[in-house]
Structures are given as C-alpha cells and as structure tokens.
Amino acid sequence: MLYTKPIEQIEWSDIEQFCQQKTKEGAYLDYKREFPAQLEKTIAAMANTLGGVIIIGVAEDSKSTPVLPLVGIPFERGLEERITGIILSNMVPPVFPEMQVVRDESGEKAVIVVRIPQSNQTPHAIARNTKVYLRTGNVNNPEELATIDEMEWLRDKRSKSEDLRQKLYSRACDRFLTLGTLHLVGQRSITVDLVDSPGWLTVCCCPLYPEKPLRTPPEMQELLEQSRTRAGYGPFEYFPSKKHFREQRVVGDGIVHMINTEDRFFYVELSCFGMYYFRQNLQAESYGSSPAATISFRAGEVLARLAQFTDSAARLYCEMGHWPFVQLEMRLEGTKPHALRMDWPDHVAPPSVVCPDDEIHFSTCLMARQLLTERRSLVLDTFERVMWAFGWSLGRDSLGQYYDQWTKTWDTQTR
Secondary structure (H helix, E strand, O other): OOOOOOHHHOOHHHHHHHHHOOOOOEOOEEEEOOOOOOHHHHHHHHHHOOOEEEEEOOOEOOOOOEOOOOOOEEOOOOHHHHHHHHHHHHOEOOOOOEEEEEEOOOOOEEEEEEEEOOOOOOOOEEOOOOEEEEEOOOOOOOEEEOOHHHHHHHOOOOHHHHHHHHHHHHHHHHHHHHHHHHHHHOOOOOOOOOOOOOOEEEEEEEEOOOOOOOOOHHHHHHHHHHOOEEOOOOOOOEEOOOOOEEEEEEEOOEEEEEEEOOOOEEEEEEEOOOOEEEEEEOOEEEEOOOOOOEEEEEHHHHHHHHHHHHHHHHHHHHHHOOOOEEEEEEEEEOOOOOEEEEEOOOOEEOOOOOOOOOEEEEEEEEEOOHHHHOHHHHHHHHHHHHHHHOOOOOOHHHHHHHHHHHHHHHHHHOO
C-alpha cells in the first residue's frame, strides 16, 4: 500500500495497516522514531541504490519491525519544507522524493512518509560533496560508503547497468531458442517452429539500472508464483499458466518456465536482477478460402497478453517491495505480410490491411509503481502502436471501449 498508493492519498490507517504486517527494515525500507539528524544520508543512499521508503514517526523493536500503536512525532507546519531544505543544503545533486505528512485524529501527531525513487543522476553525495553512500540490507549498518568499483557503476548515468540490462535481454532471447528447441523436441505433437512461425510477441520489463542480484533463483520461483494474475483469455486461467504441459528449471541467474499447447509455445524467464521476460507465438488464422488467404492474428490475444503481463509485473515488484525505474518493452516479430483481426467480445471485424513491417517495437521508461497505477494507459499506448502498424486507427476513445469490454469479459470469466 505505502509503496504504490498515490502519495497524497495515504492516510493514518494505511500506515497502521502497513505496520501490522511487521515488515522488517531493509534495503528499501527505514523506520525513524524521531526526526533523524542525518536524513540526507539515508535519502542519498537509497537514491544511489534502488530507491526506498522512509517512515518518520514509527518506532521499531529489536527485530527491526515496527511497533504499534503508532507514536508519531509532534505535528508542526512546514515539515515537508524542512526535509526539502535538508536535501538542498546537504546533497549534490539534490533528490526530490515524494512526501506526505499524515496526521492522526487529534491533529497533534504526525507520521511522514518519504518515498525515494531510484535515481538516474547518480552519484548523490553529501558532506560537502565528499561522501557517497549506498543502501544495504544490513540493519546494523544500513548505509555504507561506496567503493571505487561501485562508484564506477554510479558515474555516467549508470552506463555499466545499461550494458548489463542489454546483456540480460540478449541472454533471455538466446535461452528462448536453446531451451525452447530442446523442450519442443520432447513434445512431438507440437507444431510450433521457433524460427519460422509468424507472429511472435515479446514483452519484457527490466530495472533500468540493474546492478546486483536481488534474490536467489529459488526465491524468484516463489515470487513468480505470488505474481500470477487471472488470465481469462485463451487456454489459461492464470498468467503465467499453472497447467498444461509445463517445464520449469533454474538457470544461472534466474528461473525459466516453458508452457505449450498444440499450436502455441509460451516462454517465461525471471532473472535474479529483476528482469521479467515473456515470449509467445500468436494464434495464426487464415481469413478467406483462396490459396492466397490472408493470415491474421487476433487483436484480443495481443491486448490480453499486454494487460496480463503488466499486471503480473506490477505484482512482482510489489511482492519484492522494490519500485525502481524500469524499461517496459514490447516486440511483435514476423508480422509481414499478415493482418490483425478485431475480435471484440460481441463483434468480429475482418482484417484491415496487411502489415508492411516485419517487426513492431515499442519501449518506454517509467517508475515500476506506474505498472500498477497506470496500467490501462500503458497497455493502450502500446496496443495503439500495434494497431497503427496493421492499418487500424480507431481513436483513443474507441480503443478504450475495446479494452474495457475485454477486461470486463476477463473478470466475468475468471470469477
């Protein structure tokens, strides 16, 4: 709740509910009983690392878990301005986190929620621009000075992290071909060709600045189980599927799931660095009876996977308590010269025109929190580009109605 709810909507009851969960302090979370003397140190360290949340006015016990009832700090006007002043006076370059001062019923006590994003302007230094700190998961030493090697990751807008992100994506694409081929060899009834089948959809979400593994492969397996979302389209009840022919295995830096039906193959990879990768072939249908009949794909299937993946990715980062900047990427390959068929819930429109491009690509950078709070807009932005490539131009209002009808259908099917 505190990681994802719009900051201005957070209330006293939200903080109480969060504290009841007994979440321990860690790399992304810090409790402060009183207004801290070196708040800039914690804010800078979190911004230099993976971001995080500071809750001022919450006591903690010997296990670093919050103590109830909430004690708060004395409310006074200008608490947000006080934090901003500390940042501007003590940090280079400054960070501007989200802040909310939450008062109790009496109005005399307050708890301050400070939400710091992972920064793309690192390194952030304090102490007259002489010290750079990183946030650790060690409750006894929550901030430590960055080493020379770690400073290299922070310089030049984290160029090493950007290289790592590209390597993670390329590695997932290579594993898809290698492991997918081995998997399908053992499934002789499957007709999928990993190279020549038309219409491959790839969706990937990865921290913009990956650096260190966030979890072990077995822990990532558990996170994937917790991140499943209801599907309601096609052969699956959940996304990623729990049923059908299925193979799961640990790889060097994460886990891989492979799921297949008779004519479709689904590949899921979850990296210990937080990259979530999904790929599937689309159901190809012939429209018309002539030998030159147009091969088309179902628009509903593309829309469904985009919405389900985005929802599942939001659940994943929520379970991790980790809300970094992420790159959300969608690719449709093997689209030329095929068409897109609009399969509305109550109406089926024939294909429009064939796609002249062999690949459709869309990429955007955003805060991971937006996967949860702005899912509809993100999915529509991506799906709109798919439709343009296939000659469809419905307008945003009509496209929104299409999305709403489909999601309503999914909700009905999966209750």
